[in-house]
Amino acid sequence: MTLLRFRTRTTALAAVLLAAPAFMRADIVSTATMAASTSYNLDTGTAGAGDITYTGTSLTFIGGAKGVSLGSGGSGTYDTLTQTILAVAGVSFSQTAIPSSALTVDSVIGVQTNGGHYAKILITSSNAKSIAFQYTTYGATQGSGGGGGGPTLSSILNNYSFIKAGLPNSGIAQGSIFVLIGTGLSSNDTPELQDSSKAGGLPQTLNGTSLTVTVNNTTTTPYLYYTSKTAVAGVMPTGTPTGTGTLRLTYNNQSATVPVTVVASAFGLDTLYGIGTGIGTVTDANFNVILFNNPVKPKQAIILWGSGIGPDPNNDDHTYPQGIHDLTNISTTAWMGGKQATISYRGRSQYPGLDQVVITVPDGLSGCFVPIEIQQGNIVSNIITTSVSADGSPCVDTSLGIDATLLTSLAGKGTVSSGAVFADRSVDGNQTFSGVSASFVKYPAAQYGSGNGLVSVGSCIIIPPGGSTVFSGTILDAGTITATASTGPITLTKTNGLYFALLPDGAITSTGGTISFAGTGGADVGSFNTSVSMQNPFTWTNQSSITAVARSQGVTVNWTGGFPNTTMQILGTSTVGSDTVSFTCQAPIAAGQFTIPPQILLALPASTTGSLSLNNNTTPHSFSASGLDYTNAFGFVGYFSSNINYQ
Secondary structure, eight states, X not given: OOHHHHHHOOHHHHHHHHHOOGXXXXXXXXXXXXXXXXXXXXXXXXXXXXXXXXXXXXXXXXXXXXEEEOXXXXXXXXXXXXXXXXXXXXXGOBSOOEEGGGOSTTOEEEEEOTTSOEEEEEEEEEOSSEEEEEEEEETOOOOTTSOOSSOEEEEEEETTTOOOTTSTTOOEETTOEEEEEEESOOSOSSOOOOOTTSTTOSOSEETTEEEEEEETTEEEOOEEEEEOSSEEEEEOOTTSOSEEEEEEEEETTEEEEEEEEEESOOOEEOBTTSSSSEEBOEEOTTOOBOOTTSOBOTTOEEEEEEEOSOOOTTSOSSSSSOOOOOOTTSOOEEEETTEEEEEEEEEEOSSTTOEEEEEEOOTTOOEEEEEEEEEETTEEOOOEEEEEOSSSSOOEEGGGTEEHHHHHHHHTSSEEEEEEEEEEEEEETTEEEEEEEEEEEEEETHHHHHOTTOOOTTEEEEEOTTGGGSOOOEEXXXXXXXXXXXXXXXXOEEETTEEEEXXXXXXXXXXXXXXXXXXXXXXXXXXXXXXXXXESOOEETTXXXXXXXXXXXXXXEEEEOOSTTOEEEEEEXXXXXXXXXXXXXXXXXXXXXXXXXXXXXXXXXXXXXXXEEEEEEOOOBOOOOTTOSEEEEEEEEEEEEEEEEEO
């Protein structure tokens, strides 16, 4: 099959990609306060009979409405829950009342309304007299309680990466699809994707809404893919100058503005779960989406989807079909599993703003979470992952204790009840301490299907602000947990659902130790016994010499020792304002060193308050306990450095 042929057979898949942005589905975005013994309608945004009632001690469901507690993940969980994720989790929704213990501040609730819409709720205050929350109901009809007045704009984002403004790779590229988030942005409740193949192509005014962008005293008018009250998507005209300017939205003779930085190129890769991170929308030449059970092979051509490759002056940014032009004039590098991948095409997919990058999988890669990123100068895309195996058989990540069969099985469930016990020895500056922990949580199955936060050995991923807490779960009761070391037994204390205890000096030494765990069983989890052995812990040999990191040059970490046949996890964070960007790398322990490459570090904001740490886990093993679908027991040793200067 020739490159031209599979570039031009994109109609069905491209329609799905264009319709898939998570923010597109938002409709009612509001806040509410309910006094005890009152009800609320999430479908209309009004008080009174509808979907939920607050009794003062619980949240109950009315009629056919149902829901579930999604844990206490706060705004990090709430902000990144999409309609897709809620729909996946929806199979676990029930009409069981949610008790006050799960309605504390920062608790997140998922609901399916009487109208069949999915909603997410974030608790902002709660007591016996009232409860207050913010919420989003996807695809509902706005009622009198949904707000009013003129339009407001809160952010402008790449339609696929969702990278927040102010981060190094957050610019909106010429010719790319962007999404505006706000309120009162248009007249229609439900977004309706416009067909660029119809006469005239995409419109510049839709449902009473229009946009202008002014940069360096030049004003352009974007074409629109859809509008709704809370989200508008358009294409940044190729002719918009690069630089910092203003985007103005006008609706019903009223306007709102938001700052915008227009750049030549800033690619955003599409993700399968629409969250900007995790498993990517990667296809083979026949447009089959790559999943755990049908991975790609080295030397195979694959297609990456997204937007922001850069301007194409030979296209008009609003009509189908766009011309197929390989934009070789735009400096573009593709990285896969830390290796440079050959690019055979980068340009439009025939749909305005929707781009394809066709690459060849490098040799020597394997795993269920092989990362991919696109670099253009010093601007790096969001990072996605995909599955690779040498012969195309289901992927395996032995070092992570998972394989394709397990992942596919877990992802296909409504929820997954998981349990983990672990022992650790941590070195933070001049302090060394050891502890034991355990957690038992019921997660939405999408946690396992999305691949969020996971990376295969030999490479790195970037985790955007809030990205590590996309999913939260319901705490399970496992009874009393006891850990026994050479210093004797100790009972773990349960706080906010996590079991934890510090171990006495000598329980885990610089040469290791063995810890046994025993659980009595509780209301949700049965009794169990297991142990972890930690022999030959590693030492971070060049820790003291790393105080500043030049992001454009990378940084190498060195170590000696470590648990045999395991991996070293290298983690770092950099914070600017309230936003923390982090990275995770996995390296073979036997290598003794690893270099975090520039294409990873360039996605971090410059900061003098960053961190860098090394963790080495024992090979995880399962243990048996009734009520659990997935278990892990392991030990780890970690070294932590704070106040790293990322330059």
